[in-house]
Amino acid sequence: MTVLIVILVYLSLLLGLGLMSGRMARGTSKDYFVASHSIGPFLLLMSVFGTTMTAFALVGSTGKAFERGIGVYGLMASISGLVHVICFFAIGIRLWSYGMKHGFVTQIQFFRSRFDSNAIGYVLFPILVGLVIPYLLIGVIGAGKTILPVTAGAFPDAFPHPNPLWTGGIPPWLSGLGICMIVLAYVFTGGSRGAAWANTFQTLVFMAMGIVAFSFIVNSLGGLRQASDIPMTVNDQGQLVQKYGIVNGEVEKLETPNVVGTIHGEVDPSLEGYQPHLGRRVLEMDYKTRKGTELVDATRELGVPPWMFLTYLFIPLSVGMFPHLFQHWLTARSAKAFRLTLIAHPLCIMIVWVPCVLIGVWATGLRPPGMPSAAVLSSMMAALVENQILTGLLTAGVLAAIMSSLDSQFLCLGTMFTNDIVLHRMGRDRFTDKQIIWIARFFIIGIVTITYLLSLWAADKNVFDLAVWCFSGFAMLTPLVFGALYWRRTTKVGAYASIIAGTAVWIVLFVKAGASEYTVGPGIMPVTFCVLASTVALIGVSLVTKAPSEETLAKFFRR
Amino acid sequence: MKNFLTGVAAAMLILHQDFWLWENTNLIFGFLPTGLVYHACFSIAVAILAVFAIKYAWPHDLERWASGEDVKSNMNENKYDIQ
Known part of the structure; x- marks a missing residue:
């Protein structure tokens, strides 16, 4: 119960901050959508980093490291640092100059102008909204999975659970609803200013709490050296064993190691003593997992296939087409405001991801291999941090990371709908400034409702895998923005061809994969084919169709 | 310098x-897996690259173009809804 009270106090504080910043708002639509271009370098860094690091970073990275080991850091974190910086530099600054020069606020305004086509906005809008929704979903699902284990036992009569360890915990449907309502409340009143302040507060909270959580978990594991001995190990019979166990909240070395699985295939003597999660060698693991009340056989891959590692580098390209980042680029006060983000973003990623990956790896020696990946982080906190107040604060940190992503996305979708669909179609003069804000608010309510309902349906999906699908979708659109910015010959028809080809490939592979982890052949990520299809279509079709007019080009390219 | 960067x-x-480093499970300082240390150093190297890019490859010309005297007239002419 104490954990729940701490979480509720944190959420109340956040709500108060969001509502207070709303009182500072000027009441104009410009202020509501882009905070009157007043966001400086620090708020920009916190906003960009906070929005990019969602449940995916904390809950997802820990869970994926629990499944595949340390390779997860290279898969997403280190390559994201490099690709994000390249995109901020190559796309962001150039877009800022067009936003400054021509007054664009949303990415659809930019594309409509660059390709001299209204229809491209109506094609892009549903695709962008459709891709943002999984991004929102992972936040809501992640919140539910985080709160359930740490509140277990609080209401045993009201919330029974098939897993006796989690009986009485706040169920995901209720925590998801609460999180959505709180974010909605401060976005509703504070607009982009409220979101920016809430983002900054939450990013600082989740980074600080991340460090505190890490130090407490390390302490409970008996220090860093003992922690590194904990991950699951292969024995002389090819079995995967846990040498340690948690007894009354204390980590103790077991007299007889606990067998939790076997390496698939014949016994390889060279594997004796190998800790698969500390490297990236690909092995198949057979184990038993609980399905309802029964134990069933399961198999999964450990390590990272080299082709998967290579082709993951396309996924961070998604940053080039995230609507909220695009909007930040177009509306920043000055290009110099990005400098701090360029330098600090890869370092912030490292500060958050290294501890999460280590916790996930250590958890393999203490938690059953069939544990849902999204529950690994909170399960480690619940088992190892005995102080209830601290557990509550740490959970608040995880929720902060999740909510700091939701607010910017909600707001951005509202801005796009209002500007790119309603005002573009019906004309700005038909509405007062207040009415414009209300249009955005109603659309945001609609999106929140859809997201919440989908989160109930997709409650058991892997947060990391869902995020990878979402990022793959945005990445397949990134060749379009590169072409639009750097290649004069990119045509309107080429742009349509690129969007259609990339989307078609994405849909086919997404349906085939059932929104789960999926690779082709030796481990090639689906994003590779999506980016390839959209790039080939963009170049091929642009070369054989009529070039843009000189008048259009003059707006975007200096001679 | 731009080409070098x-x-x-x-x-x-x-x-x-x-x-x-694929199969290397050795620990550095007794607790950090080698592969993880390599990629953490990679993140630091990216931040250093960003410092050099800002110092030696910053697009000052683009900044001047965007903030030029003609901004106001262009902003007034633009056909979009919110500025």
Whole structure:
């Protein structure tokens, strides 16, 4: 119960901050959508980093490291640092100059102008909204999975659970609803200013709490050296064993190691003593997992296939087409405001991801291999941090990371709908400034409702895998923005061809994969084919169709 | 300098594929897996690359173009709804 009270106090504080910043708002639509271009370098860094690091970073990275080991850091974190910086530099600054020069606020305004086509906005809008929704979903699902284990036992009569360890915990449907309502409340009143302040507060909270959580978990594991001995190990019979166990909240070395699985295939003597999660060698693991009340056989891959590692580098390209980042680029006060983000973003990623990956790896020696990946982080906190107040604060940190992503996305979708669909179609003069804000608010309510309902349906999906699908979708659109910015010959028809080809490939592979982890052949990520299809279509079709007019080009390219 | 920094960024994309560390499970300082340390250092190297890019490859001309005298007239002419 104490954990729940701490979480509720944190959420109340956040709500108060969001509502207070709303009182500072000027009441104009410009202020509501882009905070009157007043966001400086620090708020920009916190906003960009906070929005990019969602449940995916904390809950997802820990869970994926629990499944595949340390390779997860290279898969997403280190390559994201490099690709994000390249995109901020190559796309962001150039877009800022067009936003400054021509007054664009949303990415659809930019594309409509660059390709001299209204229809491209109506094609892009549903695709962008459709891709943002999984991004929102992972936040809501992640919140539910985080709160359930740490509140277990609080209401045993009201919330029974098939897993006796989690009986009485706040169920995901209720925590998801609460999180959505709180974010909605401060976005509703504070607009982009409220979101920016809430983002900054939450990013600082989740980074600080991340460090505190890490130090407490390390302490409970008996220090860093003992922690590194904990991950699951292969024995002389090819079995995967846990040498340690948690007894009354204390980590103790077991007299007889606990067998939790076997390496698939014949016994390889060279594997004796190998800790698969500390490297990236690909092995198949057979184990038993609980399905309802029964134990069933399961198999999964450990390590990272080299082709998967290579082709993951396309996924961070998604940053080039995230609507909220695009909007930040177009509306920043000055290009110099990005400098701090360029330098600090890869370092912030490292500060958050290294501890999460280590916790996930250590958890393999203490938690059953069939544990849902999204529950690994909170399960480690619940088992190892005995102080209830601290557990509550740490959970608040995880929720902060999740909510700091939701607010910017909600707001951005509202801005796009209002500007790119309603005002573009019906004309700005038909509405007062207040009415414009209300249009955005109603659309945001609609999106929140859809997201919440989908989160109930997709409650058991892997947060990391869902995020990878979402990022793959945005990445397949990134060749379009590169072409639009750097290649004069990119045509309107080429742009349509690129969007259609990339989307078609994405849909086919997404349906085939059932929104789960999926690779082709030796481990090639689906994003590779999506980016390839959209790039080939963009170049091929642009070369054989009529070039843009000189008048259009003059707006975007200096001679 | 711009070309050199572009070359460094391209080289880093290649260096990211550390296939020589794939099966290495040795620990550095007794607790950090080698593969993780390599990629954490990679993140630090990216931040250093960003510092050099800002110092030597910053697009000042683009900034001047965007903030030029003609901004106001262009902003007034633009056909979009919110500025």
